[in-house]
Amino acid sequence: MNDNVKKIHEASMRILNKTGMKFYHPDALEILKNHGIKVDGNVAYFTEDQIMEWVRKAPSTAPxxxxxxxxxxxxxxxxxxxxxxxxxxxxxxxxxxxxxxxxxxxxxxxxxxxxxxxxxxxxxxxxxxxxxxxxxxxxxxxxxxxxxxxxxxxxxxxxxxxxxxxxxxxxxxxxxxxxxxxxxxxxxxxxxTNTPLYLDKIMTETVLTMAKYxxxxxxxxAAMAGTTAPVTLAGMIAVVNAEVLATIALAQMCEPxxxxxxxxxxxxxxxxxxxxxxxxxxxxxxxxxxxxxxxxxxxxxxxxxxxxxxxxxxxxxxxxxxxxxxxxxxxxxxxxxxxxxxxxxxxxxxxxxxxxxxxxxxxxxxxxKDIDVNADTVPLDLIHEVGHAGQYLIEEHTLDYCRSELLAPHVSVRGAIADPVGQFEKNIEKRMEQLLKVYQKPDISTEICRDLKALLLKEGIDEAYIDMAVDS
CATH class of the missing domain: 3.20.20.480 (Trimethylamine methyltransferase-like)
Structure with a gap:
């Protein structure tokens, strides 16, 4: 383990214990209090054991x-x-x-x-x-x-x-x-999170709803070293880590x-x-x-x-x-x-x-992807056969591997080109056209489209804007 990681962890634990994390939403404060977290006003103070108890409940994979x-x-x-x-x-x-x-x-x-x-x-x-x-x-x-x-x-x-x-x-x-x-x-x-060290109401409601479901x-x-966080990267990362861990703990308290x-x-x-x-x-x-x-x-x-x-x-x-x-x-x-x-x-x-x-x-x-070293990718017999002054261009081994081994760029300009700048721009345009051409809109039933539209209309969304999304 990188020793810096351990030092940052320890610094973050001290930040959360001494300075704490401010939560503006009353629902967050209630959840924290109900789980034994010390709250003074709207600032929550965590011990390392408390933070790690809840962070460890977060799964290692998110499907x-x-x-x-x-x-x-x-x-x-x-x-x-x-x-x-x-x-x-x-x-x-x-x-x-x-x-x-x-x-x-x-x-x-x-x-x-x-x-x-x-x-x-x-x-x-x-x-x-x-x-x-x-x-x-x-x-x-x-x-x-x-x-x-x-x-x-x-x-x-x-x-x-x-x-x-x-x-x-x-x-x-x-x-x-x-x-x-x-x-x-x-x-x-x-x-x-909002640096330094607080979570606003909208983001709290996002976290709690996503955790609920x-x-x-x-x-x-999204800290900025020198303005919203310490100018030293280590200091900024310690603050960032404290913010993220405190919010992860809140999410786990809501829904382990x-x-x-x-x-x-x-x-x-x-x-x-x-x-x-x-x-x-x-x-x-x-x-x-x-x-x-x-x-x-x-x-x-x-x-x-x-x-x-x-x-x-x-x-x-x-x-x-x-x-x-x-x-x-x-x-x-x-x-x-x-x-x-x-x-x-x-x-x-x-x-x-x-x-x-x-x-x-x-x-x-x-x-x-790196390289794969085996008897096929290091063709000793072919190397011996081609010898000291031959070429590999028309060899069967080259034909077998040229597409899988070598990346063929879509945009980069290579070789002798009369107008390389113009060709580069043409390649970009060509690639964009290719991607748009292969695009296929998902085949979604009229019933699903109807029900989605009905839901948004019920929520007060203007039908003209809904149609912009549906008909595009």
Whole structure:
């Protein structure tokens, strides 16, 4: 075990015992008091024994089921999954110009993630459209996700009412009862703690509802070293760990054994501007330690992504994204959300960057696959036969292995090309067209669509917006 992990754990235990964690929701405070946790006002103080008693009840694997069983997930262990981008309010063009994201962009992003076989999770808050009411985001985006993907459903966080509606929607979409939904979870979402050291009312209601119905919830901190957390990474990670563990303990007190995922989207602030720096080496280290801490507690992990602060689709967008993505993959993060498309410090999604991030994911997966050394992959007889000045291009061994051994990139430009810059742009466009072309909308019965629509109408959602999701 990394000695730093043990030191961070010990520091977090002292933080929770001396400083405590603030909970703003009365339901959370009642649960904590009923389980013997010292509460003063709205601050809860935990001993190490109390925290670890409840954290140990969290399962080591969080299952999640899709409408197409090929995309079922077992989140935990050595398994690594990719998740969609989330939260951006703008779409960025190649020249760096931005425009407000639309509902049609959200659905286009779902289709692109759906067409990529590297994804089992889809939906969430891929972007925040400005042409639908903000108070209807959670249900409308979930509706679009449920109608346009056969993969596991990622959803947004919300209050009790919104989360209960999501549960009803999932039961209708998958044709299951509430008890069957508990047995085979169909929804996953993220609940963010607030750094430093508190949990707000909305996120509390997300955590408690997901735990109640035993749907996996990612409990994540998004601290910024130097502004919302200590500037030293060790100090920030200790605070993050305290926040996440206290919230995991709350979830387990609500529903022992409920699936939770240890998350961190923490990074540093840029000390020159105070702005968040998501494409930094410090962020990459934070994601690495998210994986390490989750392994220490035996809980699945979520962090990171292909992240960049670049203001346009440029070389900065490439090298920062490769670094943050590689850090997540090498450290063993179980779910890497924000895996493609995010640019300008979470403010925007770039379609061109999304396609190149898909390529980054392919490159890293090939690298992590390593090599297989055996009598076939080291063909000694062939090497002897070809000798000192021959070639292998037309050998049968090359034909047998060239497709499985070597990654054929979709976007990268190789060889002699008259216009490499233009070809690169053409390759991106071609790949995007391919992914959209292979997309097939799930075959969902008219009865399911009718019942989903009726539920949302009952919740007061404007029919015009519902039809935008249904008819796209």
């Amino acid at each position: 999640l089921y899709a409408s197409d069983s090929r995309f079922d997930m077992q989140i935990g262990g050595n398994r690594r999954y990719n998740g969609p981008c989330g939260g951006a309010t703008f779409i960025m063009d190649k020249d760096g110009q931005t425009r407000p994201a639309l509902f049609s962009d959200f659905i286009k992003l779902i289709k692109l993630f759906e067409g990529n076989p590297s994804y089992c999770l889809n939906g969430g808050l891929a972007c925040q459209p400005n042409d639908i009411p903000t108070e209807s985001y959670i249900t409308l985006l979930a509706l679009a996700s449920m109608l346009h993907t056969q993969k596991c459903i990622f959803a947004a966080a919300g209050d009790y009412e919104s989360m209960e509606t999501l549960i009803q929607m999932a039961c209708i979409r998958f044709g299951v009862t509430v008890e069957e939904l508990k047995e085979k979870p169909r929804l996953c979402t993220i609940a963010n 035993r749907q996996p919830v990612i409990i994540a901190s 054994g409920a699936p939770v995922i240890y998350g961190s989207q923490s990074t540093n602030a840029d000390m020159a501007t105070g702005a968040i720096a998501i494409g930094s080496p410090e962020g990459a280290l934070s994601y690495k330690y998210c994986a390490e801490m989750a392994k220490f507690y035996g809980i699945p992990s979520r962090a990171g992504g292909s992240l960049s602060d670049a203001k346009s689709f440029n070389v900065q967008a490439g090298y920062e994204s490769m670094m943050t993505c590689m850090a997540c993959k090498e450290s063993g993060i179980n779910i890497m959300t924000q895996s493609a498309g995010i640019i300008d410090s979470y403010l925007a999604v770039s379609y061109e960057k999304l396609i190149t991030d898909f390529e980054i994911l392919d490159f890293i997966e090939r690298y992590l």
